[in-house]
Amino acid sequence: PDLIKQFGNKVLLTYGGGSIKRNGIYDEVQDLLKGCEIFELSGIDPNPRIETVREGAKICKENDIDVILAVGGGSTIDCSKVIAAAAKYDGDAWDLVMDGSLITDALPLVDILTLSATGTEMNFNAVITNFDVKMKQGTASKYLYPYASILDPTYTYTVPANQTAAGTADIMSHTFENYFQEEDNAFITDGLSESILRASIKYLPIALEDPENYEARSNLMWARSEERR
Numbered sequence: 001p002d003l004i005k006q007f008g009n010k011v012l013l014t015y016g017g018g019s020i021k022r023n024g025i026y027d028e029v030q031d032l033l034k035g036c037e038i039f040e041l042s043g044i045d046p047n048p049r050i051e052t053v054r055e056g057a058k059i060c061k062e063n064d065i066d067v068i069l070a071v072g073g074g075s076t077i078d079c080s081k082v083i084a085a086a087a088k089y090d091g092d093a094w095d096l097v098m099d100g101s102l103i104t105d106a107l108p109l110v111d112i113l114t115l116s117a118t119g120t121e122m123n124f125n126a127v128i129t130n131f132d133v134k135m136k137q138g139t140a141s142k143y144l145y146p147y148a149s150i151l152d153p154t155y156t157y158t159v160p161a162n163q164t165a166a167g168t169a170d171i172m173s174h175t176f177e178n179y180f181q182e183e184d185n186a187f188i189t190d191g192l193s194e195s196i197l198r199a200s201i202k203y204l205p206i207a208l209e210d211p212e213n214y215e216a217r218s219n220l221m222w223a224r225s226e227e228r229r
Contacts, residue, residue, distance in 0.1 A: 001032050003148050007108045008066025012059055014041045014080045015071045020114065023158040025071060029112070039063055041083075044072065048079035050130045053093045056083035060107060067108045070146075073115030073167075078126040081144040084109045096139060097128045103141035112150045115159055116217075116224040117167035119174060121149035151225065153217035161208050164220075168204045171224050172197060199223045 004011060011033060020026040030038070041056045059065065060083065070080035084106040086093035096103050113121050120126065124144040129136045159167070179193040199219050206216040 003110050003150075004033060004036065004067055004069060009035070010037045010039070010064060010066045012039050012041060012056065012063075012065045012068045012083070013071065014044060014056065014068060014076055014083070016042070016044045016046075016073070016076050018042065019158070020071050023155075025112065025114065025155060029069070029071060033069075039065065044076045044079045045129075046075050047129045047136065048075045048082075048127075050094050050097065050128050050132075052079055053082045053086055053128060056080070057086035057089075057093055060084075060087035065107060067110065070109060070111040071114065072111075073113070074118035074120045074170075077109075077111050077113075077120045077146070078118075078128065080109055080111070081106075081120070081124075081126040081146075082128055082139065083107075085141065085143060094128075094130060097126075097130070097137050098139070100139040100141045103139070103143050106141075106143040108147045109144075110148045110150070111146050112152075112155065113221070114155050115163065115167050116156060116220040117170040119171070119224050121146055121151070122225045149225075151221055153214055153221050154212075156217050156221065157212045159211070161211075164207055164211075165204065167224070168200050168220060171220070172200050175200075196223045 039059055044052055068080050068084050070077045085096050085103045087107050088105040089096060111121050124142055125138060125140045126144060127138045175193050175196045200223055203216040203219045206213050
């Protein structure tokens with residue numbers, strides 16, 4: 001509540017398909033933010049669409065939203081980043097996806113992570129899909145950094161096995177991108193990448209076997225964050 005209320009009383013709560021209602025996080029957020037005026041944008045797709053960004057930006061503008069609270073995985077956070085920027089932009093949100101230099105301001109964004117995968121909670125990037133022009137495009141801006149990211153491994157206990165595995169594959173693929181770079185003298189960076197890969201290989205099988213193993217879930221969540229530093 002202290003993170004949110006320093007920005008104001010009007011909150012846009014964004015989330016995906018509804019798993020946060022089944023696992024109790026939604027009720028916990030509602031209870032913690034009593035006294036805030038909460039607007040909701042649900043149903044954010046695994047590959048967030050520009051239409052959803054436009055809808056979120058419209059809610060923000062029409063209701064003078066003070067802060068966005070994204071609860072979910074990478075897609076929810078990516079979508080919320082661009083919503084935050086589009087809320088401060090007079091043109092179409094797709095402009096900001098095609099040209100990140102047009103992003104000159106954004107609403108503050110706080111996120112609660114529920115899936116260890118892309119590392120978006122630690123960076124200034126976002127990827128949005130536009131089916132009208134058949135494009136999946138990334139954008140970036142310093143204004144897209146989340147103000148704060150809440151990383152509680154217990155919030156990932158209920159992630160299904162297939163999504164836990166896919167998320168870890170995501171962590172590893174991003175780490176490989178850094179590891180197989182042209183620079184031969186990046187000894188420290190290479191060592192960090194190797195540690196992340198070792199952690200992923202060690203802790204994924206444990207998390208699949210014992211979904212509520214805190215050590216496994218916390219190390220996978222930490223690996224996710226480190227691969228984006």
